Amino acid sequence: MADDKDYLEKSDKEQTAPDNTSGDEEEFEKICFMCRRPESKAGKMIDLPNDIHICVECMQKSFDTMNNAPIDYNDLMKNMPNVSMIDLNSLQNQIPKRQRVKKKKEEPKQENVAPKAFDIRSIPAPHKIKASLDEYVIGQERAKKVMSVAVYNHYKRVFADREDDIEIEKSNMLMIGPTGSGKTYLVKTLARLLDVPLAITDATSLTEAGYIGDDIESVVSKLLAAAGNDVERAEHGIIFIDEIDKIAKKKNTNQRDVSGEAVQQGMLKLLEGSEVEVPVGANSKNAMVPLTTVDTKNILFICGGAFPDLENIIKERLNKQASIGFFADLKDKYDQDANILDKVIVDDLKKFGMIPEFLGRLPIVFTLSGLTEEMLVQILKEPKNAILKQYQKLLALDEVKLEFDDGALGAIARMALEKHTGARALRAILEEYMLDIMYEIPKDENIGEVIITKEYIEHTGGPRILLRGQEIPRIGMN
Structure with missing residues (x-):
């Protein structure tokens, strides 16, 4: 009887349970x-x-x-x-669920179509986009201005009325700047601001047919995954292809260039806009993975690269017609020009190894300047999610206040400049110096404040430690 009672109770639960599936x-x-x-x-x-x-x-x-x-x-x-x-x-x-495709929403056929969740009215104006970027990115004023206008125009194009047969071309971008200058960070911040899906990929992993690395269309598959397999949302997203300079044409080679010029050729249809079949939940097509069609005509492509030695190509062009005569410029005139990349033109990029068809589909070209010591100090303390603010929050959870002397910040910035890796070096340096502090502080509950000094960074002294309720600092750490 007990078994029958349990069975009846189980049956009643199954009947009354809501069907969420x-x-x-x-x-x-x-x-x-x-x-x-x-x-x-x-x-x-x-x-x-x-x-x-x-x-x-x-x-x-x-x-x-x-x-x-x-x-x-x-x-x-x-x-x-x-x-x-x-x-x-x-x-x-x-x-598996990650390989399943969401249904497209059927658009109503009435003339008065209800506005979408993301429409032209929800796009911030260029000055608002730049103001939001200013909160997270230090410097690079021209780059932020160019990106703000390009993104604003791109999404106006997406939602523009096409009754007058005027079709606006895509605002794909090519950003040039040294490593650590903020190329990827700018794009991430932009996508987060606009609340659109973002896919970041590395051009070095792409090959012509995918038999060595990823195939060209895998970048769209990554965007689809970032959009939760929602094709409609993915078609309004952003794809950032980093290290684009690594697919330049190889010079003086007789071998087939499967990871250079061939990749540029294969990307032409994606940049301009075409319908491509991409695997769902995977980077490569095979018989066990479902396929879906994604139209890339409304996807914004942003390419970025450091383009090493491009400065020499620019200097050679600038000095070419100014090396003979009484009024000739000196050949080393541009050697100390910190903004030499700002003078780049399409011909310089062609000489670097980018094919004309590829550059023609990236109409907006702009550069990012290298970071100075002052900019690195600002990056340490001013952005909303600055590195120092992150450490201060970590120690605040232990009820300990963390401060940095101006001399310490300058010393950290100078060390970062010597590494030639831009803002990325700041995190590595701070991790090294904060290791002992983060390890020792939780041992002593009497510590109330830690001040990082220039002497501690330069290995000539230690940090200043203030005990709770005391104003006399204790120097060093045991």
Whole structure:
């Protein structure tokens, strides 16, 4: 009787439990169990028990194979009496959720179409975009201004009315700047501000057909994953391709350039805008991964690279016509020019190894300047998520106040300049000097404040430590 009572209680719970799966399943497309294509590509599905779906084409191929095969199934069943039917329960949930495609929302056909969640009215004006970038990025005033205008114009183009047959071209960008100058950080901040999906990829991993590294279309697949497999949201996203200078044409080589010029050629259709089939939840196409179509015409592409030795190409061009005569410029005139990259033109990039067709699809070219000592000090303390503020918050959780002397900040900035890796060096330097402090502070509950001094950074002294309720500092740490 007890078993019967438990069974009845379990049955009542199952009947009254809300069905949360049906609504969730309706958001995703059905995927063929055999060819892995979604319903939008393969057509109407044949539904089998246990949430298994097969497209009409695969079902027909299965019937044709069985009918045309020279096998007598009656004899086969007689000779194999223990053969059992396939257990469909073991086949369900074979397609993981990360490889499932969300259905596209059907747009109403009425003239008064309801505005989308992300429309032209929700795009901040260029000055507001730049003001938001100013809160996170120090310096690079021209770069932030150019990006703000380009992004604003791009999304106006996306939502523009096309009744007058005037089609606005894409505002794809090429940013040039030394390592650590903030190229990736600018793009990340921009995507977070606009609340659009962002995919960051490295051009060094791309090859022409993907047989050595990732194929070219894998960058779109990464964007689709960043958008939660929502194709409509992905088509309004941003793709940032870093290290773009690494796919320049190889000079004086007779080998096939599968990771250089060939990659530039293959990226042309993506930059300009085309419909591409990309795998869902994977970087490479294979028979076990569903495919979906993404239109890249409204995806904003931003390419960035350090372009080493580009300065020499610019100097050579500038000195070419000014080296003969009484009024000729000196050949070393531009050697000390810190802003030499600002004088770059398309011909310089062609000479570097970028093909004209590729540069033509990146109409907006701008540069980022190298960081100075003053800028590095500002980066340490002024942005909203500055590195010093992060350490101060960590120690505040232990009820300890952390301060840095101006001399200490200057010393850290000078050390970072010597490493020639830009702002990235700041974190590594601080990690080194804060290690002992973060280790020792939790040992003593009497410590109330720590002041990082210039002497501590230069290894000629220690930090100043103030005990709780005391104004006399204690020098050094035991």
